Amino acid sequence: MSTVSSRPAGRARRLRPLWYLMPAAVVVLGIIGYPVVRAIGFSFFHYNPLDVTGAHVRFVGLSNYLRALTNPGFQHAAVNSVIWIFGVVTVQFLLGLMGAVILNQRFRGRDVVRGLVLIPWATPSVLAAMMWMWILDGNYGVLNDLLHRVGLGFLAQPWFSQPGTALGSLMLIDVWQGIPFFAVMLLAAMQTIPGELLEAARLDRASAWRTFWAIKLPIIAPTVMITTLLRIVWTASYMDLILIITQGGPGYATLTVPADAYYTAYTDFAFGRAGAMAVIQALVLLGVVLAYLRLLSRQGILDA
């Protein structure tokens, strides 16, 4: 495997990996590691960095955590976060799987299609937000227009400004952005399925449905699991659309945990309490990730 370590190992040689890794490690630890540790630290303090006198920094123990957990806004945000993560990831997965199956067929122009469907994924969140704000606009939006034209005019509504539809509309945008990621990952996994296996299934006259469940799915399962996990974690933290379009409103309708933490810091200037909220989110996610990984390793999926 390694060319270098098989040679006589001198001291200089043993230190060599350090030289290659050091610059990256210093930057990542200094600019990501240190601040994260610091944020965990100040979640136990009353802390406002914009107060230059520094007079108001004082240790408050777990009070930031207690205040966050008992705050009705935060409780709303927690429920919204669960809906947001679960809804978005499920729909993205199902549509992404369909997409991967489509892109795995042979048809003319497939390469072009593969490129084009990726574009939503590379779209800046501001751009996505803007395009969909215009499409879903309550007065001149093309969606409401289409609903009127097909006789469903009673469904036309101001999508982002009602508590009942705002979160769903934001989720639609995130689904739009996220389908390609699933499709590409699952497509890559499907392409690792040996052709002989599929040929054998064909000779045995297995139905397409059965081939999918008995051959394809077990092979792509590890990718499905890992991709879903990554997506859960990203979706949990993703709040650009909320900050751009609804700012958490109307009321608390679209406030998620990270958005709540953000506004607590930058509107209320309560960085300590915001830090506590972010730490709570991180801990819950960590718990989910660990439980998930345990489930995977118990089923032997990770060994593949």
Next chain:
Amino acid sequence: MSRRRRFRPRVWLWAMVGGWLGFALGPYVWMLFTSIKPTRELYRFPVQYFPHHPTLRAYGLLLRTTPFPEFMAHSLVVAASTVLATLLLALPAAFSLSRHRFRGKKAILSILVSVQFFPSVLLVLSLFPILRALDLLNTLVGLVVVYTAFVTPFSVWLLKGFFDGIPTEVDEAALVDGCSEVRALRHVLMPILVPGVVAAATYIFIFSWNEFLFALTFTSSNQARTLPIGLDSFIGNFLIRWNLLTAGGVISAVPIFLFFLLVQRRLISGLAAGAVKG
């Protein structure tokens, strides 16, 4: 797949491909149409779909009367610098993780992966006072530093996958011929690694070009605002002028389209290779 199947009528397949393309690209088409409509064709209900009197006036107004060109320049500078800085850090690290054997390697690899899991809000909260103390708030340098640190772990991971794909005999031969390790990396491995570097550079560029949260929080005036933040401020200020807004959207999507269509095949195989190998 058998030859017969290709000739079977596959209406369902084309319908699904068409539906998907419509969903994925429809918003872009609509944005393009909106940007070339004169104002009086914009605010009508029922909506008028096609521009009857297409005009580029909104583009002219955008470029002449708003700070949009500056936002664009900032975004280009930040994205290009981040690509360069990240590759300089990530290439040697990925090489070492792929070719050297040493203690703690597994730990480093898992740390790289776990950085992906940090909630970005935690970083935004804690970086703010630090950047403030370093006087890097509201500067392009500040953004480049933060972006570089943020994308380096994934880039290392991605590039390591590509290094792993090159047989060790290649660099072994170079070392036996008396090449130093650094020279072997630069002159022997790098040329083979071009697809990997292109994939990583694309990823880094798109990340920096699109990034919203850090840029929103760490810039407070037009002197350092990038495109996403500029557009966001337009959404607040020009809410009624959709042709101007969408013109900005069209322009800011151009580099993404170009870059992406240019390298998409390499990018897909690259991302997939890095991810599947883990």
